[in-house]
Amino acid sequence: MKTIGEIKTEFLNTGYTGWQELCDVYRSDERAGVTKLVQQYEKKIKNLENEKLRMHKMMEYEHKYEHLGYLCGIDEVGRGPLAGPVVACAVILPHDHHILYLNDSKKLTAHKREELYDVILREAVAVGIGMAGPARIDEINILQATYEAMRQAVSKLKVMPQLLLNDAVTIPQITIPQVPIIKGDAKSASIAAASIVAKVTRDRLMAEYDKTMPEYGFASNKGYGSAEHIAALKKYGPSPIHRASFITHFV
Structure with missing residues (x-):
């Protein structure tokens, strides 16, 4: 035995x-x-x-539109923070992928996001990343900066999709047909994959900023307006990556 x-x-x-x-x-x-x-x-x-x-x-939306060809999920992260860029991601998944646990990045642990980030990059047909920094956000406003980052993400895909599945928005100045899906990162595998890659990309970037500007706690707050972050902002003033248009109430 x-x-x-x-x-x-x-x-x-x-x-x-x-x-x-x-x-x-x-x-x-x-x-x-x-x-x-x-x-x-x-x-x-x-x-x-x-x-x-x-x-x-x-995969409901993916199955609904798969006859059109390549489908691309698009999402962004970082519209709300006081500091750092807004990051958009475009992901084309294979029709027959078997990736599990894809979800709205906010519903996943940091460890699970990192794990899925590697799986998505390994298995995706194509991945594109776009960013708009604090100066650009201040110049054209956060919504327009987000659209710009999304267009940039699509332009960096090595394969051009036939349809975009977007989290809630319709991106201006794009000729590819689009389907905006409310809370799409919790309803579409492609959008969820994009939200995960965008989130991990931005979080890693904020952790790098933390190494040179540790007083703001960017590694933990990711640029969002936590009490500690706001206290540091009042004490030290804005850093080069703070959004001037977002911090007028604090400095």
Whole structure:
């Protein structure tokens, strides 16, 4: 008879497609440790099936329009902060991708976003990033700067899409047909992927700024107006990456 440790190793070394078979094999084993192990993996199987169903719903728009050709999800991050750029991302996923856990980036942990960032960049047909810095935001306003960053993201795609799936907005000055989807980052896998890449890109950038301007706490607040950030702003004045048009109430 195999030890509980050996059975645990067997589960660990088996891909999820083999978990159910192992559960069936060891379900009759009455040892408490084995019973617990089987229960754990049956729960994992159920969670995985639920996630596959959720992702199937997240592909609703992609399936609806896939006959048109390449579909591109677009989202941005950083419209609200007092400092740093607004970052937009455009992502074209393969029609037959099997990426799980894509969601509105705000609903994911930082660790999960980093993990998915690598998966998206590895599996995507194309990814484009666009940015508008604080000076540009002050010059043309945050909405126009966001549109500019989105257009830039689309222009950097190595493959031109036939349709854009956007999170809530219709981007001016773009000839590609667009479908704005309210709360799209929670309804479309492509938009969710774009939100994750945009978020990780911007967070990493703010962490770099923190190294040269640690007094503002950019690594933790990402430029948003936390109490500590506002206190630092009042104490030290604005940094080169603060948006002048956003901080008039504080300095």
